Amino acid sequence: MTTVDSALVRKDFPIFDRLIDDKPIVYLDSANTSQKPRQVIDAMSQFMENSYAPINRSAYQLAAEADVMYEGARAKIARFVNASRPEEIVFTKNATEALNLVVHSWGRANLQAGDVVVLTHMEHHANIVPWHMLVAERGIVLRWVPLTADGQLDLTDLSTLLDGAKAFSFTAMSNVLGTLTPVKLLCDAAHAAGAIAIVDGCQFVPHNVTDVQAWGADFMAFSSHKMCGPSGVGALWGRATLLDAMPPFLGGGNMIADVRLDGFTTAPVPAKFEAGTPPITEVVGFGAAVDYLTDLGMTNVRRHEMDLTGYAITMLTDRYGDDITIHGPTNIEVRGASLSFAFRGIHPHDVSQVLDQQNVCVRAGHHCAKPLMRLLDVTATARASFYIYNDESDADALADALEGASDIFGF
Amino acid sequence: MPGLEDLYREIILDHYRTPRNRGELEPPAVRAEGHNPLCGDEIQVYLDVTDGVVSDIKVAGQGCSISQSSASMMSQAVKGKSLLEVRALVRRFKGMMSVDEADADEAEEAAAAAVKLGDLEALQGVVKFPVRIKCATLAWNTLLQAMSELPATA
Structure with missing residues (x-):
């Protein structure tokens, strides 16, 4: 083999x-952070030496090239996790920010006092603390899927835990135990209960074939720096219909269609969630990392x-x-x-x-x-x-x- | 890379294996809890002060050899000392760990410089392993916190 x-x-x-x-x-x-291959280092150096320019805001040729590189990386990364289209990939600072985006944007728009979110006992703080913040802010309720003695999810009472829940947010692979969770089964169980399924893919994506459509997930967070790419950039994959309906997370340049004295309208996804100048070179490096892993x-x-x-x-x-x-x-x-x-x-x-x-x-x-x-x-x-x-x-x-x-x- | 013999001196390992003043104290002893957010180590310091003198101190919690031995040696060093002497000792110890406190006046600096560290000198090697300085100072910062929570009459 x-x-x-x-x-x-x-x-x-x-x-x-x-x-x-x-x-x-x-x-x-x-599992903390991966080392970087020459191919990624070179892609970033060459971009900065030959093609560096702002994206999404300038008409000159150099900027057009940078746009192509940036959006090309988005398309590669979308294919890598089998997103149905590139616009479903939102670039963030890291997986932590991707999860915060879901909690603060989708969560604030959809969760009220008493609404239930289900997590598991093997979550990273990035998939716990943002939810705790929503508990403090508006009184949502957290339920926890326990573990078996050998460190897998104990699914005995899963349907009871999910009963009436609005979201189920879980890791695809524990950063401590190494446990792979049954992601498709968990997504199906969430949907059967009427909850959305949010996957923390930070540990999983660098090491496995990822297919968000086969899972039937709604959101997935992952990070470049654990998969041979640079630090400073991560991604949120989200189902287009959900991303379209969500309010923006950070406000500023790039994320707007129009700004007036009395308000603003947002740009379409994914720009809606990419306020300010993004980590352009790092996104190019992220794309090169995905090429490297795809070749392997x-x-x-x-x-x-x-x-x-x-x-x-x-x-x-x-x-x-x-x-x-x-x-x-x-x-x-x-x-x-x-x-x-x-x-x-x-x-x-x-x-x-x-x-x-x-x-x-x-x-x-x-x-x-x-x-x-x-x-x-x-x-x-x-x-x-x-x-x-x-x-x-x-x-x-x-x-x-x-x-x-x-x-x-x-x- | 500095050698491990600079870090793991025999006296440190002795305090780690057989920690002194381990346990808890009932109120009115003051209790303070310290965390090393980097590694999850936690320590509880129980402090009993009578007439401005540390009459008893106990240490509980879990941590690495450096944090635990530092706590053990600290507990021995401060027992029976006045709060003024303890403050000077903390300043001297943190100075050895290259942690300078901004608010020191000249008299405090002089008092700290005069303090004898005794066994605590064994922790000097920690400075060569900068990541471990937080382990060595955890108990001391927790002690300072306990002192700040003493009632005014103590």
Whole structure:
């Protein structure tokens, strides 16, 4: 079966030429943010060197070229997630802003005191805090889908939880547990209850084939920087009929059709939601990142990560037995390549500090998911996450470096 | 990259494995809670002050070796000291962590400079790992918060 040749892929990423203290970098923090291939860096440099200009407001040739690049990226990104048309992609600062856009625009227009929104216990703060803000502002009610012991969604009472709900907002992949959720089933359940389905695709989209139409979702938030693109840009995909009916989120230039002393009218979607000068170069880079991943093939990316995750779980468990606890499902069919773990009772910050001596980069902390941390009864975890440029040697380097933590803490 | 021996001194690991003054105090002891928003570590400081002197202090919560050992050593260092002495100690410790406080007057600076840190000197290596400074200062900021919540009569 075709998969990804990570040795070849790695050659595309200049950062892996760098040595720190004469040792290579073992980058296992891609769930946090991914590294950037030469193709993306070059696309952004070339755009700034040759074609940089404002978009959507100037008649000269250079600006027309910039328009084509910017809107071309939108079309590529729309195809990448199988949106029915490019206008359904709204560029935002990041996935967090995309979710805030939904909450503040769709939420304020459609939710009143007592209206129910359903979330899950494995959400990132970005899909919790904006809703809490609406709880405080207008008294909406939040309900929570609980988890099973192995870190999947416990759907036993889903229909009861969704009963009377106006929206169901959930992640397609947990940033902590790596769990993949049954997105189509959840979208169907939301619609059956008369709720809209909002998907946090931030962790899912960089690693899997995404098809928002097959899911039947209504909104999906995702981010460029986790999928080989630059930081500073993300996207909201939304069903055109919903986006058309929503009030604007941020006001300013670019988002208007007309402004008078007594008011304004909005531009059509997506400009309605893109107030001010957008991150033009970053959008071009985002488009180049999508080209890069499309060339690799997202089915291959998923296959590669399943193989690598399976290897890492087996190897770490064989080597460390009960001394290591990997949170989340062990079945690689229902999990992605983010491995949160506890090691010999050593605090994750200390684990991460010791791993850093071998340039093994992992995240330590609460991963912006404090409700989930409380559920796991930990304040923090260490998380190793794999991507297209990682291979088994990186997992081995992690395992070897963990020995150092035992040496120091003597547990 | 600085070596880990600068960070994980034996005395730090000792305080981490066997934290001193661990527990809680009943009211009228003041309770303050500190969070390290970066990593989720949390700490609770219980402070009992009688006649302007720290008569008892307890520390609860969870965190990494640096935050927990710093809290443990802090609790030992402040017990039995007057609030004035404690303020000078906090200033001296935060100074060692390269955290300067803007509002210090000359007398306070002089008092801080004269403070002996004792075991706390072991945490000096933390400065070489800037990300960990917040871990080391968490307990101290929480102590300051507890002191600010003391009733005026304490």
